[in-house]
Amino acid sequence: MFLATGCSLTRKLKEHQALVRKITVKGVDKEFAEAAPTFVDKQEQPNNWINLNLYYMFSHDGKKDVGEPPAILDTQLVEYSRQQIERFLQNKGYLKAKVTDSIAVKKKKAHLYFTAVEGPMFRIRRITDSILDPSVRGLYRNNRNNFSHIQPGGRYDTDSLAYDRDEFFQVMKRNGYYDFYRQYINYSVDTAFDNSVADVRMIIGNPEGKKKHPIYTINNTLVTISASNGRTDGKADTLQVDSQFRFVDYSHSFKPKVVTNYVFQKKGDIYNIDKQTLTTSRLSELNVFRNVPNPNYEKKGDSTNKLNMQIDITPLKKMSDRVEGEFIFNNGRYGYNVGNTFTNRNLFKSAAILQVKLNWSVLFDNGNNNINDNGVENQEFKTGVSLTYPRLITPFSVPTLGEYGVPHTTFSSNYSLFYQKGLVTRKSFVNSLTYDFAETAHKLHTFTPIDIEFSSGVIDPAARDSLEKNGRDAYLRLIGRTIFTVGSQYTYQVNADMLNSYGSFTYFKGSVDVGGNTMSLVTNALNTSRDSIGARTLLGHAFSQYVRGEADLRIYRGFGNEKQFVFRINPGIGIPYGNSSQMVFEKEFYAGGANDMRAWLPRTLGPGQFNRASYGVGLVGDDLRQRLKYLDQFGEIKIIGNAEYRYKIADNFFGSKLKGAFFTDFGNIWRLKETSDNPRGEFKLNNLWQSTAIGIGTGLRFDLTYFVFRLDAAFKFKDPQFDGADQWVLIQHFNELFHNHDFKNNYYQTNGESYNFMQLNFGIGLPF
Structure with missing residues (x-):
């Protein structure tokens, strides 16, 4: 577009105008050499090339706010800038500093020179x-x-x-x-x-007419909750809670403790601005009030130096409903994902948040499928209900841990139904109790003491026959078995509150998931029966026993002006033991998708050097290969790494900041041990590099302040399903990037599907 409109930055200037293109500041100490040019007036700062071209293209006569207007030379602003630089140096200790300016104009382009004589530093x-x-x-x-x-x-x-x-x-x-x-x-x-x-x-000094500054203490507190429209007329629920709090609720929707639990300035305490801010922050975090203001204070009017506090808040709408959707496509495969979330923000008048979620996703093929002649490859339906209280609900008394964040207790139930035509129908039902609380402003804990999961699969009879004939017993057990487990989970995070900043920091998230130990003790004590593969059962069903750990370490380094480099390493391992010979399907690791290995579709990478061509054409036959075409590729070990450089392109692109990124993703998933189902898929240290995938790419981010819309184009660079030099697919077969020749044609014949070098990813939010 820029080439079509012409590249000359001065093409729309009038005859007497010049465009500021460069600023040089001389004679400034190294410590302030970078800061000094920023004191040049904003209107005289050289334009970003893209921002200015966007302005020329879309902002005709200034009628649209796109890009940035040209920095036209203005001698008055140059003089003002000279004074600002001089004042800056004097403020930094060079009290005798003097700055002069000069201007050079050539072909309507201006170069501003500022020369400083700093003098001695005081x-x-x-x-x-x-x-x-x-x-x-x-x-x-x-x-x-x-x-x-x-x-x-x-x-x-x-x-x-x-x-x-x-x-x-x-x-x-x-x-x-x-x-x-x-x-x-x-x-x-x-x-x-x-x-x-x-x-x-x-x-x-002292206040006028006084010998000292008075110290104030907190007296009574009036809490007033208006109706959701902000009005405070009509009848209100009024209650004197205790000697400090009087509660007046025009919305008739809240219990007093919803507010009083998070008022950190108590009667008799000295006034503390930090506790004032803390009160405002925690009431906002409850997510039931709109634009919570700081409390108001009124002096009691006597010599006691006491403050009466007043908290005036307006509730959000109690009910809300949000519909979300996304569309995905890749070389003939396409699908959609539609979701709906209903929220009740104040159940039982206690600021408990009830959410009911529904989600339906469908994936289509291009019709070249002898199993799914209607084009539908798979469908998944999910529904879930969660109830979250803004406090810790336990059998024993615990203090209100609200100094660094509102703690939560969440009860949740989730059901999913997955249907892969011609292969399997899977159902899972999960119930859990979760606590989360902040140890400090930067340290978060999430503990799920009870997590009950039940899953079952029904395999298509024709697919079962094919799997049994070709020795795919592990697949049969993984996707077609009915199993349940009772476990516990714990997650620890550091610096999660800084993830949307551009500074330098380190983020860490570690989680441990343990399941089946209690069930093992019970079934062994009762000496319950075993199933066909020797696993203990309870009420006729086997249970899973495992330990699963995962870590996410990220190093963020900021370079100013919203530029940032991020390095991430994300390892994980799951180990079945005791009553289990393999992990539960839902507990396996997967790779690919918009947030880790972006050059691969979700769940299509690995394990290790596994290649679907190993199913064979003559050995297994087209029928099984087609049935397994979209079977998830999984593993018990995961190592994923990412390196991404983020930068700003334009400040104003149709109301958003336009940002870019260059990235490389590396890693894979692996099986714990060698299996017939995934040949060459096991983890070996001496084969780690050979079995590691690498993707490269670039992307755009449209920052709308409230959320970021993301588009990434990722390319397979090293594909571990091949051997030797053939792994470097982008180098070896660059000529087939957008065309079909021998490599792609051969891959289709041996694998039964097309090979795609590039993957487009649309997403909301940053990938990590």
Whole structure:
């Protein structure tokens, strides 16, 4: 599109106009060389090439807000920018700094030059204070070393003085000084220009007419809940809860404890701005109130220095319904996924959230299938009900763990029905009780003490005959067996709250899933019967016994301007033991899809070097190969890694930020041991590289603030189902990227399906 509209950035300028294309700042210390150009006025900053072309293409006469307008040279703004750079250097300790400017224009393109003569850098010689209130003086001196950015011998920096002012203001607000303002804090600076030193004194005066700053304590609290339309008229539910709280509810929808449990300023406590913020944050996290404001305070009106607190909140609509859908396609395969979520945000007047979810997905083929002549390959229907309470519900008393986040107790039941035409119908039913709570602002715990799962499969009779004739007994047991288990799960996360930031940090998520141990003890004690493969049964059904662990480690490194590099490693292992010879189908690992190995369709990679051609044409026959065409490829071991560089392309692309990414994905899944069902699929250290897949690609992200819409194009680079140099498919067969020649034709003959080098992935949110 850009080539079609012309590449000249000055093509729409008037005769007397010039476009600012470059800024050079000279004579600035290395420490501030990067920051100094940012003080040039925004309208004089050189345009991003893409942003400007988007503006030329779509924003005719400024009628649309797409891209960014051209940075037209304006000498008044250049002078203003010179003053800003000079002031910046003076604020950084170069009190004698002077900046000059010049402009060079060639072919309507302007180059701005700013030349600084910094002079000597002033350092702080002495720091003293003059604080009249002895209590405030003690508070300052006891806390100064914890926050101060100004020290004797350090560079004189007015930004550091402002930082210290703000930090001590917060200290005062945490210690009861409700009436304290920043304006009470001033600095006196005495500079000796000949010696390039500065003496700094912090001065804090008293309120006018008073000998000290008053300390306030919390008195009574009035909680007012309006109707959902914001009105506070008519009859209200009114209750005096205790000596502190009076509860007035015009919505008639809440119990007092919903609010009072998360008010962290109690009667008799000194005023603390952190607890005020904490109260607002936790009430917002309940997800039942709209735009929770900070509490209001009113002085009692006597000499006791007490504050009456008032919390005014408006509930969200109690009921909501959301419909979601997505469409997928790849070389003749296409399908859709439609879901509906109904939410009741305040069940039992206790801020308990009830969600009922329905989901239906269908995958079609292009009709070249002798088993599924109507084109439908598989369908899956899911339904689930969850009830989440904003507290921990246990048989014993526990404190309200709300300092770092609202804890939750979730009861859930989920049912799924999967139908693969010509192969299997599987049903699963899962019931669980889950607790989640925050240990700190960055550490989250999720514990599921009870997880009861029941699954069964009914195999198509023709498919069963084919599988039995060709020795695929493991498949029969995996997808056609009825089994249940009772287990427990635990997950620990670090820095999950930082995942949407552009800084540098490390994220970790680790989980452990253990099942069947209690059932093993019971069945062994009762000496229950065994099934045909020797597994203990209870009530006529075998149970699964296993341990499964998974980790997700990510290293984020930010480079400014919304640029970021992310490295991720995601290993996992599942080990069946005791009553189980293999994992439950739902507990196996899979690879492929929009969030890990993006060059492969979901559940089509691995295990190891397994190749579907091993089913053979003459040995097994077209019928079985076709029936197993979409059977999930699974393993008990997973190692997936990703490296992704993210960057900003345009600030304004039809109301969104346009961002890009380059990425590589590597890894695979493996079987724990050699099996006849997946030849060459077992995990071996000496074959780890040979059995590792690699994908590369690029993508676009449309950042709409509330969510990110993502499009990734991923290419298979190294495919482990082949051997030797043939694994490097993109290099060896680049000429067949978008055309069919010998490689693709041969693959179709041996595997019964087309080989696709490229996979497009549409998604909501970042992949990780």
